[in-house]
Amino acid sequence: MTFRYMPGFGNDFETESLPGALPQGQNSPQRPAYGLYAEQLSGSPFTAPRGANERSWLYRIRPSVRHTGRFRPTLFERWKTAPNLYDHELPIGQLRWDPTPMPNEETDFLAGVRTMTTAGDVATQVGMAAHVYTANASMVDDYFFNADGELLLVPQEGGIRVMTEMGAMEVTPGEIAVVPRGMIFKVELVDGPVRGYICENYGAKFTLPDRGPIGANCLANPRDFKTPVAWYEDKEAHCRLTVKWCGRFYRTEVDHSPLDVVAWHGNYAPYKYDLSTYSPVGAILFDHPDPSIFTVMTAPSGEEGTANVDFVIFPPRWQVAEHTFRPPWYHRNVMSEFMGLIKGKYDAKEEGFVPGGISLHNMMLPHGPDAEGCEKAANAELQPVKLENTMAFMFETRFPQHLTRFAAEAETLQDDYIDCWKDLKKRFNGTPEGDWS
Numbered sequence: 001m002t003f004r005y006m007p008g009f010g011n012d013f014e015t016e017s018l019p020g021a022l023p024q025g026q027n028s029p030q031r032p033a034y035g036l037y038a039e040q041l042s043g044s045p046f047t048a049p050r051g052a053n054e055r056s057w058l059y060r061i062r063p064s065v066r067h068t069g070r071f072r073p074t075l076f077e078r079w080k081t082a083p084n085l086y087d088h089e090l091p092i093g094q095l096r097w098d099p100t101p102m103p104n105e106e107t108d109f110l111a112g113v114r115t116m117t118t119a120g121d122v123a124t125q126v127g128m129a130a131h132v133y134t135a136n137a138s139m140v141d142d143y144f145f146n147a148d149g150e151l152l153l154v155p156q157e158g159g160i161r162v163m164t165e166m167g168a169m170e171v172t173p174g175e176i177a178v179v180p181r182g183m184i185f186k187v188e189l190v191d192g193p194v195r196g197y198i199c200e201n202y203g204a205k206f207t208l209p210d211r212g213p214i215g216a217n218c219l220a221n222p223r224d225f226k227t228p229v230a231w232y233e234d235k236e237a238h239c240r241l242t243v244k245w246c247g248r249f250y251r252t253e254v255d256h257s258p259l260d261v262v263a264w265h266g267n268y269a270p271y272k273y274d275l276s277t278y279s280p281v282g283a284i285l286f287d288h289p290d291p292s293i294f295t296v297m298t299a300p301s302g303e304e305g306t307a308n309v310d311f312v313i314f315p316p317r318w319q320v321a322e323h324t325f326r327p328p329w330y331h332r333n334v335m336s337e338f339m340g341l342i343k344g345k346y347d348a349k350e351e352g353f354v355p356g357g358i359s360l361h362n363m364m365l366p367h368g369p370d371a372e373g374c375e376k377a378a379n380a381e382l383q384p385v386k387l388e389n390t391m392a393f394m395f396e397t398r399f400p401q402h403l404t405r406f407a408a409e410a411e412t413l414q415d416d417y418i419d420c421w422k423d424l425k426k427r428f429n430g431t432p433e434g435d436w437s
């Protein structure tokens, strides 16, 4: 199968996989071509202002209402939803985990989701959850949609094929994909086991941040976002559709594939993005800017400049700042920082933060470079240095991130993480130079 995409962020797209399947000049013809049913999928209230109004028109073999029978409750006990408070006894702290191991038993994407943190409240469409997924099997006759929010998928190991109602995307480590709230999809594996991270965004959708004085270019450029062309399965088989709805899971059975959209148009659609197309802008003379300069996408909350969640990356880049402590400064942040590493090394941590791992620096908890990193940065010769072969990211939310019991009790939790700062010694010695040796 070939994967084809249309460029642009939030564009009004149109696509058909059979000639003439997409009505022209109207949305709801009396008898759509090919005997298709017309259906509107709304991603915003009908009356949302034009710039935030999202909907698509789908032309499908059966209307979605025929993809569901009666719903029965089902359980995915490791996929948690906010509010999920204090189901463990671990005190607050700076935390770090080793990579989640690949499954031993047959596990598909849906079964392989494990929640690490939740924030906010799904019932008021506020906040987010951070998950890891691991899988060693494709979803074949199993399909899923999440009514609780959009899913930002961040593969770390192994490629996945995200087969959605509106098209199919192949997404490999170094790329990300977003599946909108309510969109039916399944995940197939390209070749072998996979691992990655998910941000489940309960709030307003991810959008591109304003660039302010940076101007009209750089950071994430709209044309590098890719939305798949229409694709469908005309498959009659025993299929299951699982739905996540306000933190609970339900299942319904149908005799055909729900991925049956032959043509569509609109601006509510899945997309993917290659992180290597991000054009970072940074300090070209001195000092270390705030990580907000590396925001790929932001999901706003009601308060200006205060994101429900930001998706931030730390891509390969030159470091050139003069007379500057170049790694992140020591800091305390009102926002809560969940970090993952897709590949390479992260410049604030010399050891222990490895690809597939996670760190969590929650609301107001102090953190910064480890002792070794500090020592190196303070004594480095400040030549231009290229940070290569690296890609870390952060889900940064205005809401405190509450650990799940799974995260608190995981064998991968490093109990010695805070020791990475214990050798930060006193440098104050009464002289203006201090003791930076």
Ligand SMILES: O=C(O)Cc1cc(O)ccc1O
Residues within 6 Å of the ligand: 289, 290, 291, 327, 328, 329, 331, 333, 337, 348, 361, 367, 368, 394
């Ligand atoms: O804590 C971290 O490693 C993330 C981070 C990076 C940076 O360059 C500045 C602030 C910040 O929180």
Ligand SMILES: [Fe+2]
Residues within 6 Å of the ligand: 331, 333, 337, 361, 367
């Ligand atoms: Fe931080």
